[in-house]
Each structure stands twice: as structure tokens, then as C-alpha cells.
Amino acid sequence: MSSDPAPAIAVSTVIFGLRAIERSEHVVLSLPLVKRVREPYLGRWALPGGPLAATESLREAARRNLRATTGLDPKHLEQLYTFGAVERSPVDRVVSIVYWALVRTDEADRARIGENVRWFAADALPQLAFDHDEIVGWALKRLRNKVEYTRIAHALLADEFTLADLREVHEAILGRRLDPANFRRRIEATGTVEATGRHLEGGRHRPPALYRSTAQKELLL
Amino acid sequence: MSSDPAPAIAVSTVIFGLRAIERSEHVVLSLPLVKRVREPYLGRWALPGGPLAATESLREAARRNLRATTGLDPKHLEQLYTFGAVERSPVDRVVSIVYWALVRTDEADRARIGENVRWFAADALPQLAFDHDEIVGWALKRLRNKVEYTRIAHALLADEFTLADLREVHEAILGRRLDPANFRRRIEATGTVEATGRHLEGGRHRPPALYRSTAQKELLL
DNA sequence: TCAAAAGTGTTAATCCTACACCCATGG
DNA sequence: CCATGGGTGTAGGATTAACACTTTTGA
Numbered sequence: 267m268s269s270d271p272a273p274a275i276a277v278s279t280v281i282f283g284l285r286a287i288e289r290s291e292h293v294v295l296s297l298p299l300v301k302r303v304r305e306p307y308l309g310r311w312a313l314p315g316g317p318l319a320a321t322e323s324l325r326e327a328a329r330r331n332l333r334a335t336t337g338l339d340p341k342h343l344e345q346l347y348t349f350g351a352v353e354r355s356p357v358d359r360v361v362s363i364v365y366w367a368l369v370r371t372d373e374a375d376r377a378r379i380g381e382n383v384r385w386f387a388a389d390a391l392p393q394l395a396f397d398h399d400e401i402v403g404w405a406l407k408r409l410r411n412k413v414e415y416t417r418i419a420h421a422l423l424a425d426e427f428t429l430a431d432l433r434e435v436h437e438a439i440l441g442r443r444l445d446p447a448n449f450r451r452r453i454e455a456t457g458t459v460e461a462t463g464r465h466l467e468g469g470r471h472r473p474p475a476l477y478r479s480t481a482q483k484e485l486l487l
Numbered sequence: 488m489s490s491d492p493a494p495a496i497a498v499s500t501v502i503f504g505l506r507a508i509e510r511s512e513h514v515v516l517s518l519p520l521v522k523r524v525r526e527p528y529l530g531r532w533a534l535p536g537g538p539l540a541a542t543e544s545l546r547e548a549a550r551r552n553l554r555a556t557t558g559l560d561p562k563h564l565e566q567l568y569t570f571g572a573v574e575r576s577p578v579d580r581v582v583s584i585v586y587w588a589l590v591r592t593d594e595a596d597r598a599r600i601g602e603n604v605r606w607f608a609a610d611a612l613p614q615l616a617f618d619h620d621e622i623v624g625w626a627l628k629r630l631r632n633k634v635e636y637t638r639i640a641h642a643l644l645a646d647e648f649t650l651a652d653l654r655e656v657h658e659a660i661l662g663r664r665l666d667p668a669n670f671r672r673r674i675e676a677t678g679t680v681e682a683t684g685r686h687l688e689g690g691r692h693r694p695p696a697l698y699r700s701t702a703q704k705e706l707l708l
Numbered sequence: 709t710c711a712a713a714a715g716t717g718t719t720a721a722t723c724c725t726a727c728a729c730c731c732a733t734g735g
Numbered sequence: 736c737c738a739t740g741g742g743t744g745t746a747g748g749a750t751t752a753a754c755a756c757t758t759t760t761g762a
Contacts (some may be wrong), residue, residue: 270541275494275582320491320580324571348569348584350545359541361496363569363582430713448752450715471713472759651740669725671742692740693732 273359277327278315280366280405283374294387295438301382306356307395328365337378340367342421354397366405368421413439417458420479428474494580498548499536501587501626504595516609516659519557527577528616549586558599561588563642575618587626589642634660638679641700649695
């Protein structure tokens with residue numbers, strides 16, 4: 267045992283949302299980052315995060331932090347991993363418990379964005395502070411994996427959506443096109459969506475049916 | 488923010504091994520527990536664990552701890568989850584980063600077992616201290632899940648093994664019998680094992696071929 | 709009436725499971 | 736030569752991927 271001070275605990279979050287791309291109909295998987303205003307890594311972009319208060323749970327800390335820095339309220343919030351390498355911060359020993367979150371597209375646009383907070387496309391990130399590049403890599407891997415066998419994609423959409431919307435989410439996350447016919451059948455087979463009976467009018471073509479996520483278990487927590 | 492002291496960090500491990508069952512040819516998934524020698528939960532069984540030293544990584548802490556309490560050297564060691572509910576310890580605020588480990592059957596028998604350390608069958612555990620019941624539940628779920636799509640089962644076996652050995656491991660973890668023919672084909676198709684060319688002599692019947700795990704990536708870390 | 713997305717149908721390839729069957733060994 | 740686990744073969748069902756085809760709308 268040494269006489270070094272005890273390691274500090276921090277909680278950070280990787281927040282994913284879909285953002286419309288300029289002069290395009292596509293959306294791209296994005297995340298908000300905050301610019302560091304002090305050393306170390308002054309001026310670098312980093313994940314939102316902060317210390318764990320003695321009276322809050324890890325999840326509460328993640329939610330509070332996320333709210334404070336971006337004003338966002340996630341629809342999905344889940345623990346990712348805990349990073350504790352000795353040298354991950356050049357100045358002090360910090361163990362970071364990292365959560366990842368999904369926010370609805372329509373809410374992501376309302377996010378409080380200032381000088382020091384900005385959205386970045388997930389496939390075009392700057393070099394981040396600390397080991398945050400590695401952390402985002404983990405989060406992306408987990409997201410891509412989970413979208414295949416859970417209903418988390420719903421957490422990125424509003425209450426009502428078309429199957430094309432849902433497919434677009436999957437495509438943005440996976441980074442490849444999916445066959446609309448097979449996608450439809452696959453989703454219908456899972457029973458995670460149900461038709462609302464309404465249709466989305468005003469499109470350029472045949473109006474698609476609107477669906478909602480079937481109420482089931484917690485998606486939020 | 489409050490003026491309460493900062494939460495403490497602990498690292499705990501769930502260690503799985505296969506143990507022969509008395510007067511039976513079967514093995515059963517088991518884990519070593521330590522009896523608490525102080526309050527809170529004095530006398531209750533608990534997971535091995537201890538504080539994180541300032542100069543060691545989380546993984547190193549897990550490995551050191553595991554060595555100190557059981558004398559075991561795990562063949563697989565992986566972070567499970569971090570537990571940080573405010574009330575999980577009745578006396579102080581502790582955030583526990585939990586790892587889970589697999590040890591080889593032949594080494595598990597050599598484990599240093601004393602008055603305060605004992606193996607328990609995973610499906611017949613006593614009531615544990617703190618939230619350790621919940622933690623073991625998580626670990627079991629993860630193990631059962633991972634055995635289906637990774638080669639972790641190899642970490643429970645010696646260097647050379649028969650497919651029946653490997654199948655026995657899968658069966659002990661999953662808690663159900665598997666078709667030997669289909670199991671063989673499934674494993675062969677993954678390319679995770681290769682025949683050594685040798686056979687296990689001295690059995691009561693046709694001598695089965697011996698296999699080894701194909702060298703690939705780290706299984707240990 | 710045309711373009712394009714919504715939605716349905718079909719087929720072939722693949723994978724999984726159950727189970728029949730042969731092989732090799734100790735007793 | 737028999738019981739038993741080792742090991743191979745195979746047929747049917749389920750799942751998947753590719754793509755042709757029909758429907759419905761706005762322009």
C-alpha cells in the first residue's frame with residue numbers, strides 16, 4: 267500500500283443522438299462534446315462528466331451531469347464501463363464510471379448548445395482529451411451491437427414513427443443500407459412495434475403507416 | 488454537493504471454477520466465497536474484494552485480491568459492472584468495481600482453502616453480504632451469455648481436453664444437456680479448437696481425440 | 709401518367725435440431 | 736461380443752437475404 271491519496275471518482279457520459287445533415291435528407295449519428303476550460307488538455311474536446319456526489323447513485327450522477335452540461339434528458343441511459351488505468355489523467359488518479367445515453371432526435375435539436383458544447387458526427391471526431399477516444403469507441407461498439415438484438419433504436423425516435431424512420435436509425439448506427447422489405451418483416455416479427463392506425467400524410471409518395479413502440483419493460487430506467 | 492466524505496472505491500471479484508461433485512462424475516459450476524470477520528455482516532459469506540491502491544489499475548487490483556484471498560491465478564479476467572447505489576453498504580459509501588474470473592479446473596482444486604474461504608455451488612449459494620447476491624446474479628448471466636458466442640469455456644479447462652470435456656463445461660454453465668453430435672459440429676465450425684493428434688487412452692470406451700485451444704487473441708489479458 | 713416509396717410475395721441458401729447409424733475400446 | 740461413449744450422416748424445419756412485383760400517392 268502507498269500513501270498516495272485515494273483515487274477520485276468521476277462519472278462521464280457518451281450521449282448519442284441523430285442530427286440532420288446540412289442540405290441532405292440523411293441523418294448522422296452524433297454526440298455532444300464539451301470544450302475543456304482548464305488544464306490538463308485545455309481547449310480539447312471531451313466527454314461531459316464530473317465528480318460523484320456522496321449522496322447520489324451512479325446513474326443519478328450521470329443524469330444530473332448530462333442535464334447540467336447539455337440540458338438533455340435521455341430516453342435511454344445505461345452503464346458502459348469503468349476506466350481506471352493509473353495514467354489516464356496526467357495530473358491525478360481518476361477512476362471514471364462511464365454511462366452512455368440516447369436522446370430523441372427532436373429533443374437533441376433543443377439541446378443547449380453554447381460556445382463550449384457542440385455536436386460532432388460520430389465518424390468525424392476530433393482528437394479528444396484523456397482516453398476519451400477509446401471510451402467513445404467502446405460506446406459505439408456497444409451501441410452497434412445492441413441495436414441488433416434490442417429495441418434501443420426506439421429511444422432515438424419520437425413517440426410515433428414510420429418504419430422508414432426506424433430503418434434510417436438502424437442504418438445510421440450500423441453505417442450500411444438495409445433492405446426495406448426484410449427490415450419490415452424482421453421488426454414486425456419482434457413485436458416491439460404496433461401500428462397506430464394513422465398514416466403520415468403530406469409526403470411526396472404513398473403515405474406510410476405510423477407505429478409506436480409497444481409498451482414493455484423499462485426503456486428508460 | 489454535500490460535505491459527506493468522498494465515496495470509497497473497492498474492487499471485488501466473482502470467481503468461477505468447475506468442481507467435481509462427490510461420488511459423481513459430474514462437475515458443477517462453483518465459486519469461492521470468504522466469510523466476513525468484521526461488521527457489517529459479520530459471519531456472512533461475501534465476494535473476495537478490497538480497496539483500490541493508488542498505484543494499481545483496476546485489473547491489477549482484481550488480480551492481486553484474488554491471489555491474496557484464494558491463491559488462484561485466473562485464466563480469464565474481465566470487468567463485469569460497477570455497483571454504486573448509495574445504500575449498498577450500511578456504514579459507509581462504497582463504489583465497487585466488480586470483475587469476474589474463470590480458473591482452470593485443475594488449479595481450482597489447488598486453491599488455498601481455509602476456515603474463511605469455501606467453494607459453493609453456483610446454484611446453491613447462501614445469502615450473501617451487501618448486494619453480493621445481485622452481483623453474482625449478474626455474473627452468472629454474463630457467463631451464460633458469453634459461453635454461447637465466445638471461447639471462454641476453454642479458460643475452465645487444462646491445455647488439452649476432449650470435446651466431451653468441453654461439452655461438460657458448457658452443460659454445467661448452461662444447466663442443460665447438449666447434443667454431442669451437434670455440439671461437435673458447432674465447435675469445429677468456429678475454428679477455436681484444433682486436434683492435437685493424440686488421444687486420451689485408458690477410458691472405458693473408444694479413446695476420444697484430444698484438442699487444444701487455437702492460439703488466438705488474448706484469452707487472459 | 710410517371711417516379712418513387714410503401715408494402716407483399718417468392719425463392720434459394722443457410723443454419724439448426726433431432727435422431728439414426730457406424731466405430732472402437734474395455735470388460 | 737456386448738455395452739457405451741466417440742464420431743459421422745442426413746432429412747426436415749426455421750431463418751435469412753436477395754430481388755421481383757404490386758400499390759398508392761404527389762407532382
